[in-house]
Amino acid sequence: MESLRMIENWPVPHAAAAVVRGADGAVLGAHGPQQHLFPLASVTKLLTSYAALVAVEEGVFELDDPAGPPGATVRHLLAHTSGLGFDEDRVFGVPGKRRLYSNAGFDALARALSEAAGIEFSRYVAEAVFEPLGMTDTLLHTAHKSPAGAGGLSTVADLARFAAELQAPKLLDPSTVLRATREVAFPGTSGVLPGYGHQRPNDWGLGFEIRDEKSPHWTGSANSPGTFGHFGQSGTFLWVDPRAGVACVALTDRDFGPWAVETWPAFSDAVLGELAKD
Numbered sequence: 001m002e003s004l005r006m007i008e009n010w011p012v013p014h015a016a017a018a019v020v021r022g023a024d025g026a027v028l029g030a031h032g033p034q035q036h037l038f039p040l041a042s043v044t045k046l047l048t049s050y051a052a053l054v055a056v057e058e059g060v061f062e063l064d065d066p067a068g069p070p071g072a073t074v075r076h077l078l079a080h081t082s083g084l085g086f087d088e089d090r091v092f093g094v095p096g097k098r099r100l101y102s103n104a105g106f107d108a109l110a111r112a113l114s115e116a117a118g119i120e121f122s123r124y125v126a127e128a129v130f131e132p133l134g135m136t137d138t139l140l141h142t143a144h145k146s147p148a149g150a151g152g153l154s155t156v157a158d159l160a161r162f163a164a165e166l167q168a169p170k171l172l173d174p175s176t177v178l179r180a181t182r183e184v185a186f187p188g189t190s191g192v193l194p195g196y197g198h199q200r201p202n203d204w205g206l207g208f209e210i211r212d213e214k215s216p217h218w219t220g221s222a223n224s225p226g227t228f229g230h231f232g233q234s235g236t237f238l239w240v241d242p243r244a245g246v247a248c249v250a251l252t253d254r255d256f257g258p259w260a261v262e263t264w265p266a267f268s269d270a271v272l273g274e275l276a277k278d
Contacts, residue, residue, distance in 0.1 A: 001029025003270035010263055012235060012254040014038075016156040019271055022245045025164030028275070034157040037137060038251040041232030044140070044152030047162070048106055049078055049207020051125040052113060053176055060117045063206070067112035068105060071095045077109040078206040079185035084108065087146065099191025099202040103149035110148035121148060132171055133161045150232070156249050159238055163247035166240050180206035181228040181240070194233070195256060218260070220268030235260055244272055
């Protein structure tokens with residue numbers, strides 16, 4: 001795909017990208033070093049969320065089981081509504097009332113899963129997600145301040161496999177993925193979308209950000225409201241647009257900043273525009 005060449009002009013040391021078709025998981029285009037290991041930052045949350053949903057289906061715990069601060073549940077932690085702060089185990093609000101984006105919440109989620117399963121979280125996510133999907137180069141950096149929230153390392157090749165799974169699930173019942181990615185958890189909840197300011201509402205599924213009508217946003221103007229995914233402060237993103245029937249992965253090794261705000265939406269629009277012409 002010619003549009004993927006746009007990453008050559010991004011002001012980053014390294015960049016790689018791929019587009020994955022939902023119908024059959026085929027990689028429609030790829031550019032850049034597909035096996036290069038990049039820090040994922042908050043794109044890690046997608047992997048953690050998927051492992052948590054596997055745990056729910058396996059009966060390890062339930063979405064409404066208590067987890068995290070008093071009054072919070074697994075569901076609250078996945079949806080950033082537990083009341084925990086960004087990077088600390090300090091409660092800033094009543095569960096379910098505000099969308100407080102929280103790495104600490106994902107670490108609490110990982111602890112709850114580990115305690116319920118009787119296995120280290122990094123091992124659980126590897127056995128539940130990475131190994132079945134053949135994501136052989138993906139891991140959680142357990143020494144990271146927030147391993148489950150931002151400590152992932154992966155390649156575009158591996159995340160393309162994950163993007164295929166999100167569009168045609170084999171590890172989860174498709175209805176579980178639909179609820180996690182299409183249904184807003186705690187509808188009407190407002191909050192800050194990191195890097196893009198306060199959003200009313202700040203819609204989120206179970207671990208997956210839902211685009212809806214947010215503006216400004218890191219995806220493109222051509223992305224449908226149903227687009228879901230995540231971006232990371234290490235200059236990374238993964239989105240799935242169900243209307244277009246494709247997913248896009250882009251990984252870099254430069255921290256998110258004005259360069260990403262400027263280039264990412266145009267890149268996404270170019271990808272979708274090229275596909276629309278085919």
